[in-house]
Amino acid sequence: MLNLPTGVQVIERGWLSANMVIASGRHNTAVVDSGYCSHAEQTVNVVHGVLNDAPLDLLLNTHLHSDHCGGNFALQATYKNLKTLIPPGHAPYVTDWDPVVLTHTPTGQLCPRFHYQGLLIPGTEILLGDQPWQIHAATGHDPHSVILFEAKSRTLISADALWENGFGVVFPELEGQGAFAEVGETLSLIKQLDPITVIPGHGRLFAYSDQVLQRAQQRLAAFTESPTKHARHGAKVLLKFKLLEVQKQAYTEFKSWALTTSYFELVRSQFFGVANLSDWIDQMIIELIHSGVAKRDGETILNV
Numbered sequence: 001m002l003n004l005p006t007g008v009q010v011i012e013r014g015w016l017s018a019n020m021v022i023a024s025g026r027h028n029t030a031v032v033d034s035g036y037c038s039h040a041e042q043t044v045n046v047v048h049g050v051l052n053d054a055p056l057d058l059l060l061n062t063h064l065h066s067d068h069c070g071g072n073f074a075l076q077a078t079y080k081n082l083k084t085l086i087p088p089g090h091a092p093y094v095t096d097w098d099p100v101v102l103t104h105t106p107t108g109q110l111c112p113r114f115h116y117q118g119l120l121i122p123g124t125e126i127l128l129g130d131q132p133w134q135i136h137a138a139t140g141h142d143p144h145s146v147i148l149f150e151a152k153s154r155t156l157i158s159a160d161a162l163w164e165n166g167f168g169v170v171f172p173e174l175e176g177q178g179a180f181a182e183v184g185e186t187l188s189l190i191k192q193l194d195p196i197t198v199i200p201g202h203g204r205l206f207a208y209s210d211q212v213l214q215r216a217q218q219r220l221a222a223f224t225e226s227p228t229k230h231a232r233h234g235a236k237v238l239l240k241f242k243l244l245e246v247q248k249q250a251y252t253e254f255k256s257w258a259l260t261t262s263y264f265e266l267v268r269s270q271f272f273g274v275a276n277l278s279d280w281i282d283q284m285i286i287e288l289i290h291s292g293v294a295k296r297d298g299e300t301i302l303n304v
């Protein structure tokens with residue numbers, strides 16, 4: 001039986017939207033991560049339902065991937081006195097709104113503009129609901145991500161740094177900037193924190209154990225050994241993410257999205273140099289179909 005701190009609820013969502021944590025207590029009401037923009041209405045409704053018509057005071061983002069901050073604009077429009085807090089690394093690009101640096105444009109994902117009023121500084125604490133949560137830097141998956149730890153119950157909000165089976169794609173690696181070592185450092189930090197309960201960015205809540213950590217470390221070792229394997233995985237994750245968003249699309253339209261989404265050319269040119277972009281994308285889609293997470297029906301591609 002996994003115990004969460006008093007007043008904390010976890011809303012487990014699909015893979016298109018990151019999980020949402022809602023805290024409510026004597027200090028304030030707070031939400032951690034707001035999902036993908038196509039689920040924004042659902043995000044607002046869920047928060048509204050959990051808070052029972054009380055106002056939302058704080059919105060925090062562990063990092064600024066579109067599946068973690070895509071509902072920010074809708075929550076900000078709903079709760080006029082809401083204070084939004086983000087990790088410091090990308091803050092200037094939120095102020096000026098640069099969807100290229102924020103990776104939304106190069107990954108072909110959508111994220112409506114939002115504003116922020118404060119920063120989540122690693123090494124400090126923040127009160128959410130009834131408890132203080134430690135803010136820790138967690139580079140690797142994203143260079144500016146933070147994770148949150150509540151020391152009394154030893155609950156960790158791990159974002160995409162640790163999942164029950166591994167961790168999220170190591171995006172800087174796809175861009176040619178080594179970050180596997182940072183993933184390892186973040187896993188060591190989590191080992192040191194020694195949580196009891198982990199609230200991951202995606203998937204169900206789980207009990208932390210040596211096996212969970214070892215699984216992530218083994219995955220990291222396999223990727224470090226073969227960065228091409230990781231790059232292939234990363235490209236397929238981006239394709240699958242788009243399929244989750246559109247559910248069903250003409251194959252030509254889906255493929256032309258991939259052809260014009262710069263991350264694919266970036267990954268191809270760095271890891272699969274001899275392949276032609278169009279053939280390589282076809283190949284990645286075939287692999288998704290073979291692994292049973294996509295289906296082709298005549299001229300249509302479908303999410304499975």
Ligand SMILES: [Zn+2]
Nearest residue numbers: 065142160168
């Ligand atoms: Zn992420």
